Amino acid sequence: MPIISNPDIRRALVERVRYYNELGIYDFYRREGMALLANRAPSDELNDLSAPTSEPEQREEMARKKSTAVAPVAEEKLVAVLSTRPEHNVTDPIAALKLIREDLGDCTRCQLHKQGRKQIVFGVGNPHADLMFVGEGPGADEDTQGEPFVGRAGQLLNNMIKAMGIRREDVYIANVVKCRPPGNRTPERDECETCSPFLMRQIAAIKPKVIVALGAVSAKNLLAINAPMSELRGRFYDFMPAGVRSSDPNWQGAKLAVTYHPAFLLRDPRQKGEAWKDLQMVMKYLGLEPPKKSE
Numbered sequence: 001m002p003i004i005s006n007p008d009i010r011r012a013l014v015e016r017v018r019y020y021n022e023l024g025i026y027d028f029y030r031r032e033g034m035a036l037l038a039n040r041a042p043s044d045e046l047n048d049l050s051a052p053t054s055e056p057e058q059r060e061e062m063a064r065k066k067s068t069a070v071a072p073v074a075e076e077k078l079v080a081v082l083s084t085r086p087e088h089n090v091t092d093p094i095a096a097l098k099l100i101r102e103d104l105g106d107c108t109r110c111q112l113h114k115q116g117r118k119q120i121v122f123g124v125g126n127p128h129a130d131l132m133f134v135g136e137g138p139g140a141d142e143d144t145q146g147e148p149f150v151g152r153a154g155q156l157l158n159n160m161i162k163a164m165g166i167r168r169e170d171v172y173i174a175n176v177v178k179c180r181p182p183g184n185r186t187p188e189r190d191e192c193e194t195c196s197p198f199l200m201r202q203i204a205a206i207k208p209k210v211i212v213a214l215g216a217v218s219a220k221n222l223l224a225i226n227a228p229m230s231e232l233r234g235r236f237y238d239f240m241p242a243g244v245r246s247s248d249p250n251w252q253g254a255k256l257a258v259t260y261h262p263a264f265l266l267r268d269p270r271q272k273g274e275a276w277k278d279l280q281m282v283m284k285y286l287g288l289e290p291p292k293k294s295e
């Protein structure tokens, strides 16, 4: 980290890092040419920090609001400590997921915490999974049971997984947001942006070979692409979780496929054939065979 002599800039940097850490973002990337920043105004320098969001002006304003809570401590040390995710260098996915869950805590980072959630639905499954499914957010059943995809849509997802020749316990299942949006509405953009860093950290901890995004909300959030399902499906994307590095330098990211959300398939069963094509693409990549008829 370069030495920053201006105390105002240093303090502001600490505030900014702490703000991102509160959002679950711990890894930052230095842009080329940072050394040229020395002669620039403080506001320019702050805006050049590698902000992992697309709304720097808004984030800047939010960071200022939080500034009163920053304790007057040795800033350089604080930056160094705050820049390290709790699970940084933890290679065991079970331990890493536990640390991420602890870091999430009784989360109040977005408005969904006060809109009737019963509990946080963190994720479930095999921490060593090759295959991960990511949905949109918990529904009523998930909110009650604390586990993703346990209602009717979950039953269909279980059947989809079984048709791939594997079991639910073999995969890991999570959502973009971990609290139930009221009335099962689509999560707002700021809710997804606030919660998804924790999903990115879960992905980096699990290091799956393939991620299947279930539905357009999941796909758009993971891929940062705004496109209809017809364009998103039918191909693999190279995926690296945004804003976080895996503890395993050998993990080169996952392949990401997009398919329909099981809840949509319940409403329009005619699309099940299309979803099966998506899953077959994943099965081929992972070398999975559908179960024999007698199984």
Ligand code: SF4
Residues within 6 Å of the ligand: 104, 107, 108, 109, 110, 111, 112, 113, 120, 177, 178, 179, 191, 194, 195
């Ligand atoms: S949805 Fe995510 S960010 Fe929002 S309160 Fe729940 S756990 Fe926190």
